[in-house]
Amino acid sequence: xxxxxxxxxxxxxxxxxxxxxxxxxxxxxxxxxxxxxxxxxxxxxxxxxxxxxxxxxxxxxxxxxxxxxxxxxxxxxxxxxxxxxxxxxxxxxxxxxxxxxxxxxxxxxxxxxxxxxxxxxxxxxxxxxxxxxxxxxxxxxxxxxxxxxxxxxxxxxx
Amino acid sequence: xxxxxxxxxxxxxxxxxxxxxxxxxxxxxxxxxxxxxxxxxxxxxxxxxxxxxxxxxxxxxxxxxxxxxxxxxxxxxxxxxxxxxxxxxxxxxxxxxxxxxxxxxxxxxxxxxxxxxxxxxxxxxxxxxxxxxxxxxxxxxxxxxxxxxxxxxxxxxxxxxxxxxxxxxxxxxxxxxxxxxxxxxxxxxxxxxxxxxxxxxxxxxxxxxxxxxxxxxxxxxxxxxxxxxxxxxxxxxxxxxxxxxxxxxxxxxxxxxxxxxxxxxxxxxxxxxxxxxxxxxxxxx
Ligand code: FES
Ligand code: FES
Numbered sequence: 001x002x003x004x005x006x007x008x009x010x011x012x013x014x015x016x017x018x019x020x021x022x023x024x025x026x027x028x029x030x031x032x033x034x035x036x037x038x039x040x041x042x043x044x045x046x047x048x049x050x051x052x053x054x055x056x057x058x059x060x061x062x063x064x065x066x067x068x069x070x071x072x073x074x075x076x077x078x079x080x081x082x083x084x085x086x087x088x089x090x091x092x093x094x095x096x097x098x099x100x101x102x103x104x105x106x107x108x109x110x111x112x113x114x115x116x117x118x119x120x121x122x123x124x125x126x127x128x129x130x131x132x133x134x135x136x137x138x139x140x141x142x143x144x145x146x147x148x149x150x151x152x153x154x155x156x157x158x
Numbered sequence: 159x160x161x162x163x164x165x166x167x168x169x170x171x172x173x174x175x176x177x178x179x180x181x182x183x184x185x186x187x188x189x190x191x192x193x194x195x196x197x198x199x200x201x202x203x204x205x206x207x208x209x210x211x212x213x214x215x216x217x218x219x220x221x222x223x224x225x226x227x228x229x230x231x232x233x234x235x236x237x238x239x240x241x242x243x244x245x246x247x248x249x250x251x252x253x254x255x256x257x258x259x260x261x262x263x264x265x266x267x268x269x270x271x272x273x274x275x276x277x278x279x280x281x282x283x284x285x286x287x288x289x290x291x292x293x294x295x296x297x298x299x300x301x302x303x304x305x306x307x308x309x310x311x312x313x314x315x316x317x318x319x320x321x322x323x324x325x326x327x328x329x330x331x332x333x334x335x336x337x338x339x340x341x342x343x344x345x346x347x348x349x350x351x352x353x354x355x356x357x358x359x360x361x362x363x364x365x366x367x368x369x370x371x372x373x374x375x376x377x378x379x380x381x382x383x384x385x386x387x388x389x390x391x392x393x394x395x396x397x398x399x400x401x402x403x404x405x406x407x408x409x410x411x412x413x414x415x416x417x418x419x420x421x422x423x424x425x426x427x428x429x430x431x432x433x434x435x436x437x438x439x440x441x442x443x
């Protein structure tokens with residue numbers, strides 16, 4: 001059986017994927033997409049966050065086969081050829097990146113939130129990012145970045 | 159190496175389960191952790207992983223029906239965001255909103271919560287208070303049982319090999335004074351140290367209280383329910399109920415070291431949850 005799904009807009013077909021393999025392992029080790037990070041491996045840190053049909057999930061807790069017929073977006077799929085995605089840009093501009101290990105997961109969680117709710121208040125942002133741990137920034141600048149990303153996406157600032 | 163089968167319909171799923179070597183996956187939030195542990199300790203993965211998350215039977219969600227039904231494959235996120243669930247089964251909506259992170263709520267399912275029987279499972283405590291019954295299917299047919307009969311100890315259920323939980327029914331729409339409360343290490347994401355689910359009706363004729371996480375499996379506090387049935391609504395009764403709940407807790411668990419903080423926590427959480435439930439019914443505090 002072939003595992004077929006859409007990854008960052010393009011169809012992938014893979015054979016011989018074990019049933020127990022996680023989506024995280026598949027992305028990093030089989031496909032070489034190392035933007036998705038492994039922190040805890042048990043669903044606590046959010047470093048492995050990806051979008052599955054637009055919703056943020058922990059790829060360490062998702063079996064690769066659960067993606068069958070669905071659409072997966074990783075951090076590699078966000079930027080255009082030239083430009084960063086507005087959420088990425090906001091993180092850079094707000095100084096929300098230090099070591100960067102949490103950043104791909106944070107950005108995808110933020111994107112998933114902003115797609116559903118373009119103008120979240122601070123409580124909503126905190127709740128949506130509660131599953132993403134950051135060891136460096138103290139979160140303050142991350143929350144600022146998400147608010148800024150909201151403004152960029154709403155076209156209120158450039 | 160496990161093979162992965164995405165069940166197309168219920169008969170196919172039951173047939174595969176009937177062969178006795180498949181493990182069920184719904185959201186994956188528990189199973190993937192088990193598989194990882196198995197790999198780390200060089201234990202074998204199950205021969206077959208059966209994905210039941212796309213079965214329509216398990217996705218059915220009818221909170222407003224005369225006999226409300228919640229499919230086993232419904233995610234916590236769906237429970238916390240569906241307006242009908244908020245209207246008819248607010249207890250379940252509240253409990254679902256307190257489970258894990260958004261990532262976990264968007265994949266984790268209420269059926270998985272019960273089938274894996276983690277003592278800290280928030281959804282399970284809410285279902286217990288609602289008096290919900292699990293609907294279970296296998297090749298042999300259907301059966302129904304209460305959550306307390308189904309979940310007997312940490313990670314232990316009376317599910318037989320080959321059985322699949324289809325979902326949960328609530329006998330009748332319970333009254334609207336429903337409150338879920340939880341104590342954990344931090345507010346977000348953390349696993350519950352204790353959780354409490356309460357439903358009250360204006361006459362206090364059918365109060366239901368379930369306490370979980372601090373017991374091997376969630377249980378109804380029937381002695382506390384009786385006390386409430388016989389009392390006058392108000393602060394005194396809520397306080398007495400809180401104390402009775404703590405008594406029940408220490409009777410079952412004894413004075414272990416953690417009881418030093420858990421018993422007073424049970425008292426206060428119960429008292430406050432009753433107060434909130436009564437207020438939700440329009441009563442004075
Ligand atoms: S690596 Fe997946 S949540 Fe930490
Ligand atoms: S920037 Fe280092 S963990 Fe967040």
